[in-house]
Amino acid sequence: MITIQGLSKSFTTRSGERVDALRDVSLDVGENEFLTVLGPSGCGKTTLLRAVAGLVPWDGGDIAVDGSPVRGPGPDRAVVFQNFALLPWATVLDNVAFGLRMRGVGRAERAERARSLIATVGLEGCEAKLPGELSGGMQQRVGIARALTVRPRVLLMDEPFGAVDEQTRRLLQEELLAIWEEHRMTVVFITHSMEEAVLLGDRVALMSARPGRIAEIVPVRLPRPRSRDVGGVARSGEYAEITAYLWERLRDMHAEHRPDRAHRPDEVAS
Amino acid sequence: MTLSITRRSAAVFRAAMFRKAFPHPNATIIPGTTPAPGATPVPSTTTPPNTTALPSTTTARNAPTHRKPRRSGRGPQAGPRPTRPTGPLRRLLDMNLPYQLLTFAVLATCWELYAGVRGGLLLPGFAETVRATAGLLGEAELWRALYVSNQALVLGFALAVVVGVPLGTALGRFRLLERYADVHLNILLVTPMAALIPLLVMSVGVGTVSRVVLVALFSVVMVIVNSRAGVRQVDPALIEMARSFGAGERTVWARILLPAALPAVMTGVRLGLGRAVTGMVLVELLMVSDGIGGLILTYRGLLKAPQLYGTIAVILAEALLLGAAAHWAERRLARWTRPNPSRTRTARSQR
Incomplete structure (x- = not known):
């Protein structure tokens, strides 16, 4: 579904330093696959997502969605943003319908489709509210509904639950899983939480920082539907094992930037 | 910050005065709510130490409160507030108008007293000015002057908005344009516009055009600068979305x-309107003796001090009215910046 080949992008910092945000990143995401991308902060995972969304140019490599190369934003993809990116002056209904409006859908159909998605994310009765009157979790529900109204084949989620509290985050994760079970689509989900990556993803793409590249792809062979309930996969030993393994890898990555804390002095010395 | 503190202490003071003036039949002044010195709750020796910080919530008047406790560094204000009495008087005391009227009355009294001692031909008293103003309002001369002046104001201000909003927003969006314009904008921002009046009169003449251009010049900077800031502060995530x-x-x-x-943009328009009124009067006073400014000069020449004061009062009234209208429009168009009106008061007082 998504093919990324040898993608690289660098930028110049304010001090004139050249930084490789992404170097030779290759990645395939299958049809209706839920891929989570995990990495330390500053590893370029958001840049990767923005490139797939067609929002930023890159230096080398190719991205193709469903065989056609990405040249910019397209109707086959929709993005859920970390800080929600809701229009503060528009009602929940108008916010959810915003994507449809951009795509030239008529008013009546817009309202109808937006209302049905508002119901899906559990915000009935909030149609006329402004984003400022909603909690963070409710705001991100609006963001998810807005992305889903345009019926994308690929949903790109940039740390969507990073700005909400832990309890809300868990609720949103379960709701997202429920929605995805019902409407299967390809999802690329950026996160910095090991638990989130494992609970949601079919595979976890582990990225390393500076230069940003795919360090490893960890398959998560846990049965679906997944949940945190008693008897759910989140209580299983395999879940704990993958999570622990991911943390080990991430900790080593962090340690590489702190030689004094390195666990493998021989590698640091080389 | 200073403002909010002042407001808060004013509110506390008001509440205290209110209680003093209209004591509730079974009311007691509760320590911890009045700012009176020495009212700090003193922990009794029999109270366990971990409860001393919180005044008992079972106090009769404290019980029904639903307000959030104020976060404040000052001891006497900590803890839940007693429910304040409601009613027409309470609402009156919560408005700003009574206080404004009070300061106005004090100033008017001072003026009247001073004029009684030092007044004469050139300094009319307050009452005399009021009479003269009322008289002026019945004269065609004043209305004609107002018409002439406001013509320049309306045209000049409209010009400022029509030019300033597109220019300012474009400057906020396009970096290159900004590079070209920044230095000129800064010059315009610090130049005393009044200094341009002779220059304008010499190059454009003493007609309406000159006054319109000056009014526009006075107000356009405010419109540009605020529009630019408005576009610049737009969350880039929204654009990306x-x-x-x-x-x-x-x-x-x-x-x-x-x-x-x-x-x-609306803030810029409101501030620009204020500067436009300044420009309107200034140009007539300094160069083009016409309109309301011309009227002031005429009355000065005739030594009609009460009328002179009256004319100024009329200008002040117009400026006040226009400012209030602009403020109202600004708040209406920008409702979403205060999404929950019922919450704003609390938010402000807790800042």
């Missing part, structure tokens, strides 16, 4: 930049 759904530059302007910048 619109682009992710396929919006082009034109749609981004229509659906994101302009709505987001509107509150700041």
Whole structure:
């Protein structure tokens, strides 16, 4: 579904330093696959997502969605943003319908489709509210509904639950899983939480920082539907094992930037 | 910050005065709510130490409160507030108008007293000025002058908005344009505009055009600077979001930049209006003796001090009215910046 080949992008910092945000990143995401991308902060995972969304140019490599190369934003993809990116002056209904409006859908159909998605994310009765009157979790529900109204084949989620509290985050994760079970689509989900990556993803793409590249792809062979309930996969030993393994890898990555804390002095010395 | 503290202490003071003036039949002044010195709750020796910080919530008047406790560094204010009495008097005391009227009355009294001692031909008293103002309002001369002046004001201000809003928003969006214009804008911002009047009169003449241009020059800077700031502070995530759904530059302007910048643009328009009124009067006083400024000069020449004061009062009234109208429009168009009106008061007082 998504093919990324040898993608690289660098930028110049304010001090004139050249930084490789992404170097030779290759990645395939299958049809209706839920891929989570995990990495330390500053590893370029958001840049990767923005490139797939067609929002930023890159230096080398190719991205193709469903065989056609990405040249910019397209109707086959929709993005859920970390800080929600809701229009503060528009009602929940108008916010959810915003994507449809951009795509030239008529008013009546817009309202109808937006209302049905508002119901899906559990915000009935909030149609006329402004984003400022909603909690963070409710705001991100609006963001998810807005992305889903345009019926994308690929949903790109940039740390969507990073700005909400832990309890809300868990609720949103379960709701997202429920929605995805019902409407299967390809999802690329950026996160910095090991638990989130494992609970949601079919595979976890582990990225390393500076230069940003795919360090490893960890398959998560846990049965679906997944949940945190008693008897759910989140209580299983395999879940704990993958999570622990991911943390080990991430900790080593962090340690590489702190030689004094390195666990493998021989590698640091080389 | 200073403002909010002043407001808060004013509110506390008001509440205290209110209780003093209208004591509730079974009311006791509760320590911890009055700012009176020495009212700090003293922990009794029998109270366990971990409860001393919190005044008992079972106090009769404290019990029904639903207000959030105020976060304040000052001891006497900590803890839940007693429910305040409600009613027409309470609402009156919560408004700003009574206080404004009170300061006005004090100033008017001082003026009247001073004029009684030092007054004469050139310094009319307050009452005399009021009479003269009322008289002026019945004269065609004043209305003609107002008409002439406001012609320049309306045209000049409209010109400032029509030029300033597009220019300011464009400057906020396009870096290159900004580079060209920044230095000129800064010059315009610090130049005393009054210094330009002779220059304008010499190059454009003493007609309406000259006055219109000056009014526009006076107000356009405020409009430009605020519009620019409005566009600059738009959350880039919103622009990116619109682009992710396929919006082009034109749609981004229509659906994101302009709505987001509107509150700041309106602030610029309001501030610009104030400067436009200044410009209007100034140009007539200094160079083009016409309109309301011309009227002031005429009365000065005739030594008609009460009328002179009356004319100034009329200008002040107009400025006040226009300012209030602009403020109202600004608040109406920017409702979303205060999404929950019922919450704003609390939010402000807790800042």
